[in-house]
Amino acid sequence: MIKILENVSLKDKNTFAVDCRAKYFTEVLNEYQIPEILETNAFQSSKRFILGGGSNTLFAKDFEGIVVHLANRSIRIVESNKKFVLLEVDAGMNWHKFVEISLNNKYYGLENLALIPGTIGGAITQNIGAYGVEVKEFVHEVRGIDTTSGEFLVLSNDDCKFGYRTSIFKTELRGRFIITSGIFKLSRKPNVNLSYPELKKLVQKFPFIKPDPKYVFDQVCKIRSSKLPDIEKLPNAGSFFKNPVVNGETLEIIKQKFDDVPSFELGEGKYKIPAGWLIEKVGWKGKRVGNVGTYERHALVIINYGVNSGREILNFARMIQNEVYETFGIHLDFEVEVIE
Ligand code: EPU
Numbered sequence: 001m002i003k004i005l006e007n008v009s010l011k012d013k014n015t016f017a018v019d020c021r022a023k024y025f026t027e028v029l030n031e032y033q034i035p036e037i038l039e040t041n042a043f044q045s046s047k048r049f050i051l052g053g054g055s056n057t058l059f060a061k062d063f064e065g066i067v068v069h070l071a072n073r074s075i076r077i078v079e080s081n082k083k084f085v086l087l088e089v090d091a092g093m094n095w096h097k098f099v100e101i102s103l104n105n106k107y108y109g110l111e112n113l114a115l116i117p118g119t120i121g122g123a124i125t126q127n128i129g130a131y132g133v134e135v136k137e138f139v140h141e142v143r144g145i146d147t148t149s150g151e152f153l154v155l156s157n158d159d160c161k162f163g164y165r166t167s168i169f170k171t172e173l174r175g176r177f178i179i180t181s182g183i184f185k186l187s188r189k190p191n192v193n194l195s196y197p198e199l200k201k202l203v204q205k206f207p208f209i210k211p212d213p214k215y216v217f218d219q220v221c222k223i224r225s226s227k228l229p230d231i232e233k234l235p236n237a238g239s240f241f242k243n244p245v246v247n248g249e250t251l252e253i254i255k256q257k258f259d260d261v262p263s264f265e266l267g268e269g270k271y272k273i274p275a276g277w278l279i280e281k282v283g284w285k286g287k288r289v290g291n292v293g294t295y296e297r298h299a300l301v302i303i304n305y306g307v308n309s310g311r312e313i314l315n316f317a318r319m320i321q322n323e324v325y326e327t328f329g330i331h332l333d334f335e336v337e338v339i340e
């Protein structure tokens with residue numbers, strides 16, 4: 001049986017903890033409920049939003065449509081051999097829980113992605129990444145339902161068109177496809193990735209420690225907890241902006257004024273510059289306007305210090321965009337999905 005609720009508060013369903021409402025709201029505990037949801041008037045006649053953990057979404061106003069909340073949470077082995085395992089994980093399962101379960105069962109690869117808030121569906125949709133690893137490296141297939149035809153479909157990794165914090169689910173299939181589960185291919189053999197500068201530094205500092213996946217997992221948890229605010233105490237949605245990509249000419253112009261600008265070469269004359277650094281340089285690290293501010297230890301994270309309306313957070317983010325644009329001529333794109 002499905003239930004379509006009306007005028008539901010989403011305050012405890014978004015990590016910014018903004019007090020917005022959904023005109024209609026329904027929770028999916030089992031993927032076989034979805035065809036019934038698709039038939040309802042509420043679904044047929046209004047805007048749709050598929051919600052996972054709400055850890056990358058800013059509701060700037062009430063949602064005048066239906067919010068479909070994925071809360072299916074099981075996990076099963078599809079195939080297992082000496083080299084790898086294929087695990088099917090439901091879209092509503094908590095991402096970090098899955099990372100822990102896989103490590104405890106000696107299925108490796110996800111260590112660098114520890115402690116990222118959100119669900120499996122969200123992780124796939126925005127191709128989460130951290131410490132030199134992106135989830136797309138482990139996604140074998142994605143299962144879901146096309147809401148237009150009502151058909152269950154299986155998409156291959158290539159079909160998903162993954163990019164930096166994006167996929168087909170954020171572009172062509174936005175609002176049209178509901179991910180029901182992801183099939184992940186994890187290694188039975190440990191193979192740690194220490195390419196990210198902060199992890200590399202740690203290994204050089206303690207050369208007598210041989211880093212295994214558990215060690216990497218622990219270090220990633222430690223680094224994240226020291227740099228990023230706890231969503232339970234300081235409501236936020238992780239990085240608010242994407243790291244911009246610029247050409248060599250723009251980078252040179254910045255270097256002439258600020259010779260300490262960090263950059264990562266992407267090839268084809270393109271460079272990624274950390275948005276956190278740009279925001280810090282314009283003096284907005286730890287800055288507050290009323291009850292919204294950037295985190296004092298990481299300028300890329302915007303914190304809700306007590307506003308009820310997402311609009312105030314959006315206005316604050318726009319002020320940052322303007323400041324960075326005026327100083328550097330660089331437009332910062334939102335990483336967080338803004339619903340307005
Ligand atoms: N930096 C500053 N000031 C700041 C923050 C950062 O100068 O206030 C500089 C740092 O010194 C460093 C560089 O910026 O040289 C990069 O910082 P960091 O390693 O913290 O990574 P990031 O590029 O800011 C990205 C992801 C994070 C992910 C980290 C670690 C994006 C938009 N963000 O942040 O992802 O955890 O790398 O891999 O790509 C998220 O997506 O929500 C998220 C937290």
